[in-house]
Amino acid sequence: xxxxxxxxxxxxxxxxxxxxxxxxxxxxxxxxxxxxxxxxxxxxxxxxxxxxxxxxxxxxxxxxxxxxxxxxxxxxxxxxxxxxxxxxxxxxxxxxxxxxxxxxxxxxxxxxxxxxxxxxxxxxxxxxxxxxxxxxxxxxxxxxxxxxxxxxxxxxxxxxxxxxxxxxxxxxxxxxxxxxxxxxxxxxxxxxxxxxxxxxxxxxxxxxxxxxxxxxxxxxxxxxxxxxxxxxxxxxxxxxxxxxxxxxxxxxxxxxxxxxxxxxxxxxxxxxxxxxxxxxxxxxxxxxxxxxxxxxxxxxxxxxxxxxxxxxxxxxxxxxxxxxxxxxxxxxxxxxxxxxxxxxxxxxxxxxxxxxxxxxxxxxxxxxxxxxxxxxxxxxxxxxxxxxxxxxxxxxxxxxxxxxxxxxxxxxxxxxxxxxxxxxxxxxxxxxxxxxxxxxxxxxxxxxxxxxxxxxxxxxxxxxxxxxxxxx
Numbered sequence: 001x002x003x004x005x006x007x008x009x010x011x012x013x014x015x016x017x018x019x020x021x022x023x024x025x026x027x028x029x030x031x032x033x034x035x036x037x038x039x040x041x042x043x044x045x046x047x048x049x050x051x052x053x054x055x056x057x058x059x060x061x062x063x064x065x066x067x068x069x070x071x072x073x074x075x076x077x078x079x080x081x082x083x084x085x086x087x088x089x090x091x092x093x094x095x096x097x098x099x100x101x102x103x104x105x106x107x108x109x110x111x112x113x114x115x116x117x118x119x120x121x122x123x124x125x126x127x128x129x130x131x132x133x134x135x136x137x138x139x140x141x142x143x144x145x146x147x148x149x150x151x152x153x154x155x156x157x158x159x160x161x162x163x164x165x166x167x168x169x170x171x172x173x174x175x176x177x178x179x180x181x182x183x184x185x186x187x188x189x190x191x192x193x194x195x196x197x198x199x200x201x202x203x204x205x206x207x208x209x210x211x212x213x214x215x216x217x218x219x220x221x222x223x224x225x226x227x228x229x230x231x232x233x234x235x236x237x238x239x240x241x242x243x244x245x246x247x248x249x250x251x252x253x254x255x256x257x258x259x260x261x262x263x264x265x266x267x268x269x270x271x272x273x274x275x276x277x278x279x280x281x282x283x284x285x286x287x288x289x290x291x292x293x294x295x296x297x298x299x300x301x302x303x304x305x306x307x308x309x310x311x312x313x314x315x316x317x318x319x320x321x322x323x324x325x326x327x328x329x330x331x332x333x334x335x336x337x338x339x340x341x342x343x344x345x346x347x348x349x350x351x352x353x354x355x356x357x358x359x360x361x362x363x364x365x366x367x368x369x370x371x372x373x374x375x376x377x378x379x380x381x382x383x384x385x386x387x388x389x390x391x392x393x394x395x396x397x398x399x400x401x402x403x404x405x406x407x408x409x410x411x412x413x414x415x416x417x418x419x420x421x422x423x424x425x426x427x428x429x430x431x432x433x434x435x436x437x438x439x440x441x442x443x444x445x446x447x448x449x450x451x452x453x454x455x456x457x458x459x460x461x462x463x464x465x466x467x468x469x470x471x472x
Contacts (some may be wrong), residue, residue, distance in 0.1 A: 024049050027204050028241055043241065048204055082222060085271060089127030092280060092289035093120070096251060096264050098272015101183070103222040105271065106215050108189070108244065110229040110237045111253030116262055116282045117228050119154060120253070121185050122147070123287060124226070126156030128183050134160050136181035140167045140191030140201075154286030167201065169194040169210050176217060186214065188228040190238060202230075202238070211246050244268060255282070259375030261296055262287070265316060277316040294321040294432055297376040307394030310405045310434070311386035312425035313378050319421070319428035321405070323373040324383060326390035331367040342372030343387065344379045351388050351410055358414035359461055361395055381409035382419040385438065385464060392465055400468050403435040408443075414461045418443040426450055438464050 023032045026049050031042035039046050085100035094100050101107065111117045118139075125135045139147050144165045151157050162179055166172050169192050176184060186192065189210055193201035197209045211227075218225045227247070230238040235252075237244055244250050248270045255262035264278035279293040290296070298310065298321055307326045312319050324343065331337065340348055348370055355361040368391065372378050378387075385408035393400050407425050408416040418440040429437055430450040437449075441457040449455040458464035 024051055088124050089131065090124055090289055091291065092278035093124065093264065096266050096276050096278045097249060098269060101224040102271050103224055104219050105224050105249060106218050106247040107226045107249040107251065108229050108237065108247045109226060109251045109253060110231050112231055114257065115253050115255050116280070116287050117253050118187055119150065119282065119287050120280065121187065121226055121228065122151055122156050123154060125161055125183065125185050126151065126158050129158035129160035132160070133182035134162065134179065135183045135185065136162050136164065136175060136179050137185045138172055138175065139163070139165050139187045141188060167191055167193060169213055173213065173217060181223065184223055184225045186225065186227050188230060190230050207243055211243050215246055256375045261293065261375055263315065275316040277318050294428065297322045297372065297374040299323055299373045304399035304402050306397050306399045307390050309386040309390040309393065309400055311378065311383045311407055312405060312428050313380055313383060314421050314424065319424045320376065321428060321432055322376045322378050322383070324378060324386045324390050325371050325373065326387070326394045327369040328363065328366045328391060328394040331365055336365060337367045339369045340371070342375065342377050343370050347381070347384060348387065350412070351384055352391065354410055354412060354414055354461065355388055355391060359465065361392055363395065366395065382407055384408065384410035385416060388461060389464065389468060392469060396469060398469050401436065403433070404438070404468060405429045405434045406438045406464070408438070408440045408458070410461060416440045416458050416460055416464060422447045426453060426455070429453060438467060
């Protein structure tokens with residue numbers, strides 16, 4: 001191979017010093033590859049692979065300097081009074097957050113469009129303003145007049161509640177410097193962008209820059225910050241996964257569009273538990289916390305109706321009485337229908353197969369429709385027994401006794417397995433006035449039934465059905 005005299009060899013843009021291996025890195029999860037690809041091989045995100053050095057390439061660029069703000073202190077000398085949670089005035093939100101919002105904490109509230117995120121936080125901001133705190137509400141999705149109309153509708157008006165419609169990060173930080181608020185609400189984090197970072201608002205780089213700047217401001221000022229975030233089609237928080245790692249608390253706001261009930265649960269909480277659930281009622285006049293939501297999931301039928309059975313589900317640590325309704329009707333189609341609402345369709349198919357195989361209940365030529373009352377979701381295995389009893393009751397056209405609640409998981413052999421939280425479930429059933437409960441046989445060895453509630457132990461479906469129905 002001949003080389004012309006005076007020619008300079010071509011140097012690629014990714015060429016580095018000798019010993020450094022050029023690579024590409026995912027800006028979202030840190031995965032590296034030797035060549036550029038459009039989709040990350042680790043987190044499957046599109047367009048996040050950028051040019052960079054591999055894990056062992058290059059020397060560190062940051063050198064050690066003396067601490068400038070405050071030296072390290074003994075852990076026993078650090079005061080904790082300033083980090084105590086402050087109640088928001090909304091009991092259900094405080095339950096999920098672990099008592100309230102901690103000064104300097106950054107809370108991310110995510111949910112589908114129209115679920116009520118802005119309405120909830122506008123109410124929280126107004127309550128904080130009425131308590132004498134200065135609140136700054138920054139909206140990037142609506143104009144200030146539109147937010148003012150909503151605030152008037154839900155009665156969230158107060159002179160201490162300051163409103164700004166901005167989409168520039170520098171301007172938002174300028175408002176914080178000028179106002180010095182005690183609480184900052186940003187709606188939403190995907191609409192704010194920085195002029196110092198390339199990319200459109202909501203992109204990986206922009207969301208990371210906005211979150212980092214707000215977190216730095218929150219920690220420096222002991223300013224609690226609440227961010228509203230969008231969700232993707234699968235229900236996860238939109239934006240880079242590092243956003244959830246940066247913030248202190250991540251909450252999911254859930255609810256069906258046709259139902260007024262909204263559930264708030266924390267998927268990450270550095271200051272409290274993650275198994276608490278808050279219940280809210282969303283109406284035209286605002287959003288209110290529901291301290292006792294069990295009555296929302298139980299029908300008000302006066303007479304006993306075949307095909308209905310009640311159970312007690314656990315949403316986090318909160319027990320909720322849920323009514324399951326089943327309708328079994330003859331089918332003229334070669335493939336009978338199995339339609340569910342609020343119930344896991346795969347568990348329904350399993351329970352129906354067990355009923356037909358172990359109890360001889362003929363369901364192969366029947367359409368089965370199963371639904372919950374009030375938009376509740378009974379997807380945990382503890383609702384299997386109530387689902388089975390409701391299906392048998394509808395098939396035999398016999399109503400179950402009033403005041404009955406069924407708790408237990410159904411196995412493929414027809415056995416009834418014990419579930420977690422039986423004590424909490426039975427206590428909730430007794431509080432609501434239930435007088436009889438069917439539970440797994442193994443549960444009574446560890447659980448003491450509450451006063452006024454008669455418990456019946458059933459080892460399998462045959463015993464459970466025989467206790468409530470005569471003809472099977």
